[in-house]
Amino acid sequence: MAAHQSSEWRSVCEKFRLAQELSEIESRKDPENNPFRSKYKARDLLKEIHCSLKKIEIEEEGEADNEADCESRQMLDGELGSECGKSCSGDSPAGLRAARLAVVQYCLGVNHIETEELSAGEQHLMNCLKLIDKCTTTRENVSLFIQARNQLGILWAGRDEIEKAQGFLEIAESMYLLYMREDGQPPLDLEDFFVLEGEELSQQEKIRRFEMAYTHTLYYLAQVYKNLQQYEKAGQYCHSTLQRQLEYKQFVPLEWAINAATLSQYYITKTRYMEARHCLAAASVIATLAGEIPSEAAAKESDAECEKREELLQKRSEIARCWIKYCLNLMQDAKKLLEDNIGELDLDRQEELKRAHRNVEEEKEKGRKSAILFGSSDTFDSICSLEEKVSSMLPLDFEEARSIFLVGQSYVAQAKEYFAMDGHVTDHIEILQDHSALFKVLAFFEQDLERRCKMHKRRVDMLEPICKDLNAQYYLLICRQLQFELAETYYEMMDLKLAVADRQDQPDVHTIKKFNNLCSSSMKYYQMFLDSIRSPEGKFPEKLEDDLLRPALVARFRVARLQSKLISSNLDTQLENLSNSLESYNFVVQYCEENPEAKKAVETELELSIEMVSLLPLKINRIRSKIASCN
Template sequence: MDDNYVELLTTLRDKYEKVRRLLEDSKKDPEDDPYRSKYAAREILNDIKSILVKILDDVGDIGDGETSGEHNHMPGVFHLWSLLGITWLNLGTIAVETEEISTGEEQLMQCLKCIPEEKWLEPKAVLVILCTLQQLGILWAQRDNAEKAKGFLERAEKLYSEFRELSSSPPVDMVQLFNIGLNKDPDDEREENQTNKILSSENSMEKAHTHTLYYLAQVYGTLGNTSKSAIYCHTTLKRMLERKEYEVVDWALNSATLSQFFITRNYFKQAKHHLAASSFMLDQFESEVIKEGDQGEELEAKWSNFHHRSADVARCWAKYGLVLLTASRQRLMKMAGEDMDDDVEKNDAESEEDTTLLKDSTDQLWFTSLELLPYEEQVTDKYALTFEDAKGIFLNAQEWLRKAQEFYQFDSHASDYVQIVQDQSQLYKYLAFFEENEERQCRMHKRRVDLLEPIMKELNPQYYMLVCRQIWFELAEIYSDMMDIKLVKLQETDERPTPHALRKINILAEQSISNFNKYVDSLRIHSTNEMPKKFDEDTVRPALLAHFYLGRLYSKIIQPDKKAQLENICESIKKYKFVVEYCEEHKEAKEVMGVELSISKEMVTLLSLKMDRVKKILEQQA
């Protein structure tokens, strides 16, 4: 290699070193000039590009990346093309990061053009092309074109696989490409030094491939292929774990978040495994923080982040228990041939191919390097069949919610605190399903009331209207369920009901009516106090259900006074009529109401006949 070539490479290397330092320093740029270092790096990169273009103009056509035949024998020509590719890659990446998306796309595409595709598997080119395809995938994802992003990322994934399969040589990373042929130290050729270079390059390629898988997971999720997204998420987490390329707390949170996907698909074994991995990693982190002995603000920040994310993982554990109880209830109702209600979480709509893909991959979704058995043994992943089964799941989930509340307290995290209380209420709801004793069922529902009603005293509907609506509706359902339990017990006995028992039923009905009315009134137009002519898509079913339930509740009140009875019947007819008339006026509402609409029509007819009979009795008494 002649002196001029060495001098050229030295110049390029020194400039590239400055670029790397500037890009590293860019993290510290001031807020009022956030791109200062990146702009400075871009100027140097343009200098590098000019030098390379000038040299390569003599040996090949830069447009298609080919070298002319008479110069193909020259040492270092392809090396220079690779350096130009690195330069275009860095320029494109900086443009994207500084919000010059179109410019970034042009520069990244120049990288792909300047290295012929048949050369992409060359050790000196493969990492450059891999990172460029990845950056183009990110760019198109930012443009909300997930399909095009997927295309580039899949090409990157394929390139990695083909290189691993076909190449017997290690890849050469970008820093080494700018250093090749410059180090004249004889020790540089020692086996140990060469091994370190190979390890560095291998590490760069593996890290780049991990990033590709990570971005593919995001893109598949955007495209609605959640099964494939979940598989890529797991693969990314597993690679990060095995290569020790992770922040412990972030990794734990991501694993717990992924568990929620498996929960919604009823893959409870995989969900529990990912939650166990989260807890294992957080426990490891806690012991490491104590050993490190950091002081002051740094230690405080670590503990704050740890407690925050530990609470999030605890909530994911609790959600696991809640959904397992929900699915167990759903399964038993299905076996009994009963209709399933609307509170069961629905799976995302996916193709049969996607579902099969997930099913075929379940045996691979494990972190085999972690000892997770002690964490996995704390709760079952099997459906509950008996009250004892359900109680074990309930107690475990309840304990996790208690831990979450240690961080998410009402004064500092009101919304999260309320959601945790709502989850506690739901746990009691599903536990009550497995309880056969009516009195104990009622006590569980009463416990839900005791959890929710104090919350309503603290929440201002002006700021928390959505949450207030949820709780009013839930409280109304709870009181209605308690009333039904009392009514069934009353019907099953041959003894004359006591005034106390009748009064209790009426009180429960009135409490339910009160909360349903609060919910309905919250939907009124503020300026006119009138109900909207048309409900939003999200509120149409609960709004009509509230009227439906109100119709039923007014008809259940036990009232010996015929005049008061007539008033209740009128109110009941009014609520049922509201459902019927709304569905007649808004055809789409018929689809969401279904059975309730049929019952409402029937009840309007039956209650009208009953009203006529009561009126006749009152006329006779007059």
């Protein structure tokens, strides 16, 4: 592109360079009480450039009035005619003038948006499009076309006009694809319109900046599709964005890593574990590019090192939590596939899947693998190496499940490095709950009942101290979750001990005592959960809230079952236990009679409760008769 060499043109180019520097570099140093100081200075320079361009235009067209000046800069806030009427092709004077004026309008639009003057920003961006919209998409204007539409897409998305944003961004995307198909040469960058001859950007830098603009288009479209609840499309665009950021080295390591880890959670919801694992492996590897975590000693010596340590620990712990979810969901999905109608491992189903499942899954993976790969030559091997440490296929037996469990457990330890109980109560407890869930699903694959019971005991050991120490006044919801989970865990241990006892001819005193302790512990936590629902006056609600309906009725049902399971040789104690059990079963039946909408929430429990309400009185009467005869 030809460039003016006059002193006036040199001044224009210098002002443009300075305006860019003020906007992109100096603005970061602006004081809090004047946050847009550098932006306003840049705006003044851009207005001066506009005036100079109009003056140069008059001179080039040979107008008589060479002394015409820019009497008012206010004309920039909306007053522009189309400059494209004559010609927009190649380096024609009219096309070049229009493009330069359009670049200035674009820069002013971005400037106003960044200073929170959105209406003015929109007007300048629309002025930019008016100046070039009649032109065909060429090497001279394609980058400006895309960037202006990107900015308008962001602007309208910020106003919650998502479909309008979608329109601007999809046009930007189609422009890029059309240009790459029909031309593909490095297009001019915005800076190229304001450089002296010999100072143009290199071809490589032009390509980098153009590709970066398109990467932004894809990133913004990912957000738009997410807001439109087009999650499949949003996931595809997010993945493409991350791939391109790595390819063109346009990323901040920790930011990229968190985005990749977040994308993995979407893939998990779609049971696309190969993609999820690849995202997480890439996230872990790219996060290391941010540097080593400073030691505690170094952090104490320097504020900068302290901030760096805090940030690195936090981000890596967040990625670790995503790995935990990966391992947990992979095991839970396998459990759903393998369990029978009472929640136990279906051995026939297991053998059938072992025969057929592996080959099918491996073939599926081969077809998808090439489309998802991240990384460059210096990171790709590290990503692949990390992937190999954990399977992306559903585990079908205990050994496979255990290998996934161990990976998840290692990330639990890593996540707790930052999310400690002191300072991160909620996060720490959520991590412990996930750790407990890992043990729970691993126990499903274990066929030795005693070993299963020990796994559940590990869950109790990690959750019970927290539940005892937590203040229910401030953490009511978490307390309820822990109480219910502990009750369920003891309940499962009771069922396992019952199954073990059934294999014995006559349970010994120690076994009976252990069994009764498990029943009592489960009842205690179910009762704590139920008591947390009561009013301050101790009254149980006549109508349960939707989120408490099933848990509360299940708790009463299980308390009823536990009360009837307690073993005692004393007839009076037996009578008391069965009477309490009947009362609890009756509660479930009566509540559902008074609130028919509750029946669907507890169909199985209600059916069994109705049955027990009819059977237990007979059992109670037999015990009463025995007591009477003894007396």
